[in-house]
Amino acid sequence: MKTGIKLTIFAAVLCVGATAALIGYWFVHESQQPGKYGRNLEFRLLALNADNESQISGESTTRSGDAFSGADAQKWIASGDAPTGWKWLPVIDSLQATTMAGLGAGEISRSNDGSEFLLAGDSNEIALTHRAGAPSWGIKSAEAHSSESGPAVAIILDNAGGDLMYQLTQKHIGRSMAVVVDGKICMVAKIMTPIRGAIEVTLPQGQLREAEELRNVLLSGRN
Numbered sequence: 001m002k003t004g005i006k007l008t009i010f011a012a013v014l015c016v017g018a019t020a021a022l023i024g025y026w027f028v029h030e031s032q033q034p035g036k037y038g039r040n041l042e043f044r045l046l047a048l049n050a051d052n053e054s055q056i057s058g059e060s061t062t063r064s065g066d067a068f069s070g071a072d073a074q075k076w077i078a079s080g081d082a083p084t085g086w087k088w089l090p091v092i093d094s095l096q097a098t099t100m101a102g103l104g105a106g107e108i109s110r111s112n113d114g115s116e117f118l119l120a121g122d123s124n125e126i127a128l129t130h131r132a133g134a135p136s137w138g139i140k141s142a143e144a145h146s147s148e149s150g151p152a153v154a155i156i157l158d159n160a161g162g163d164l165m166y167q168l169t170q171k172h173i174g175r176s177m178a179v180v181v182d183g184k185i186c187m188v189a190k191i192m193t194p195i196r197g198a199i200e201v202t203l204p205q206g207q208l209r210e211a212e213e214l215r216n217v218l219l220s221g222r223n
Contacts, residue, residue, distance in 0.1 A: 037219050038139035038157075042180040043165065044120035044127040045172055046188065047086055048106040049073045068108070076119065077110040085123040089178065091116045091185045099188050107176055107188075118185060120178050128164050137161035142218040144211040151211035152202040155218065162197040170194035181217060 050067035068076075068083065075081075082088055088110065091099045096116045100109065108119040121127035124134055137160040144153050157165060169177075169191045178185045179201070187201070203211050 037142065038137070038155075038161070039130055040182045040220070041139065041155075041218055042127065042129040043168070044089070044122070044129070044178045044180055045168070046107045046176045046178055047073075047119040047121070048175075049108055050106075067106070073108045073119075077108065080110070080112065082119060082122075085121065085126065086119050087122040088117040089120045089180060089183070089185050091118065099185065102188060104176060104190075118178060118188070120180070120185070126168070128161070128168055135160065135164055137164055139218065142215045144208065144215040146208060147202065149202050150205045151208040152200050153211050153215050153218070155199045155201065157197055157199065165199075166194050166196040181214070186214075 048067040049070055072083070076083065080088065093115070100116055103109065103118075110117050110119075122129070122131070128134075128137065130137075138158050139161065140156040140158050142153055142155050144151065146152070172191055173193070175191050176188055177191055179187045179189070201211075201214065203214075
């Protein structure tokens with residue numbers, strides 16, 4: 001996917017420094033029909049280095065077993081291996097500088113041959129994916145439009161997706177989540193409130209074409 005996204009924000013605009021934020025808002029679907037699209041879209045919680053817990057504001061790093069010791073984190077960074085239920089995912093090349101600058105103190109990352117990777121969730125408890133054995137979900141629509149904050153893509157999850165997103169985000173307020181398209185991380189944002197139903201990805205001013213490209217990519221991933 002070719003995109004010039006530098007900073008993206010979900011649902012409502014809230015930005016502190018280079019850190020994007022996920023802020024959900026309630027959306028009631030009119031139809032129970034499953035979404036037709038979104039097969040190439042995923043949402044994955046990012047792993048934490050427990051040694052940096054004191055620097056991670058407002059989080060409980062032990063309640064879901066997704067924080068690891070500094071020694072283990074360094075082992076996986078050096079080897080490129082990943083613990084069970086997690087996987088290394090690449091950050092889209094054009095977004096590496098902004099994404100890495102916006103990370104918090106605890107996320108686990110590694111560099112390899114000029115590419116950046118983040119340790120992201122790969123189980124149903126910490127990720128919303130289409131992997132084998134995962135619950136079925138999709139998106140009903142994705143529309144590019146202009147807003148006061150910049151070009152944006154409004155994504156409507158189907159009922160199953162909204163329920164799964166709420167279950168995931170309400171347990172991890174304050175944590176960082178990666179948004180993955182076609183197997184690559186296109187943004188990282190902090191979960192500020194439980195999210196359900198509707199999500200908006202906001203791009204920097206002047207990038208309406210990139211928003212339209214993202215919309216087209218999402219609608220190409222049919223379920």
